[in-house]
Amino acid sequence: MSEKQVPYMIYAEVTPNPATMKFVSNHFLAENGDVFEFKSEAEASPSPMAQRLFSFPFVQGVFIAQNFVTVSKLEGVEWDDVILELREYLSNYLNAGQPVISESYHSKTTTVDELEHMGQTDHKVADGPIEERIVEILDDYVRPAVEGDGGAIHFKSFAEGKLSVVLKGACNGCPSSTVTLKSGIQALFDRMLPEVKEVIAEESE
Numbered sequence: 001m002s003e004k005q006v007p008y009m010i011y012a013e014v015t016p017n018p019a020t021m022k023f024v025s026n027h028f029l030a031e032n033g034d035v036f037e038f039k040s041e042a043e044a045s046p047s048p049m050a051q052r053l054f055s056f057p058f059v060q061g062v063f064i065a066q067n068f069v070t071v072s073k074l075e076g077v078e079w080d081d082v083i084l085e086l087r088e089y090l091s092n093y094l095n096a097g098q099p100v101i102s103e104s105y106h107s108k109t110t111t112v113d114e115l116e117h118m119g120q121t122d123h124k125v126a127d128g129p130i131e132e133r134i135v136e137i138l139d140d141y142v143r144p145a146v147e148g149d150g151g152a153i154h155f156k157s158f159a160e161g162k163l164s165v166v167l168k169g170a171c172n173g174c175p176s177s178t179v180t181l182k183s184g185i186q187a188l189f190d191r192m193l194p195e196v197k198e199v200i201a202e203e204s205e
Contacts, residue, residue, distance in 0.1 A: 015170035022150030063169035161197030
């Protein structure tokens with residue numbers, strides 16, 4: 001049986017952010033390392049699946065990366081009351097062959113304005129050997145752990161010893177993000193790249 005014939009199976013994982021829940025799939029949902037973060041239905045035009053999720057009145061945000069979807073909820077709504085509904089909805093949606101990302105998005109060249117609208121311009125290209133090493137460290141040591149918590153971390157800039165990164169998904173607004181950055185990521189760079197004197201987290205807009 002080929003991978004495409006294997007039904008989608010969705011299970012839920014808690015994240016460090018109590019306002020978000022991670023829904024993991026046994027198939028990839030985003031291609032080529034793409035990540036998509038949407039704060040409203042209006043922003044979610046590239047993703048029919050995200051638009052459908054915003055039809056739930058308690059959904060405040062949708063983040064899609066690799067093989068998972070992170071959903072943010074309204075305060076006052078308990079996950080125990082909605083988690084089964086969301087998991088079943090995602091499973092049924094995907095097994096019906098409905099698209100995660102629209103074909104029109106994949107088939108066209110995305111403009112800078114569209115990327116900015118989707119919050120994709122946070123992901124900058126490294127310029128120079130130090131920045132390239134920073135990106136390598138983030139990719140190899142930080143990103144897997146952050147994705148495990150239902151989020152993403154992107155390099156934004158490095159100047160005068162200060163490294164700015166952008167947090168997305170479950171990490172965006174997470175109460176433990178600052179602690180994680182200061183204790184974990186800062187310590188990692190202290191050992192591996194002392195040129196980085198300070199790590200600054202910026203939430204995606």
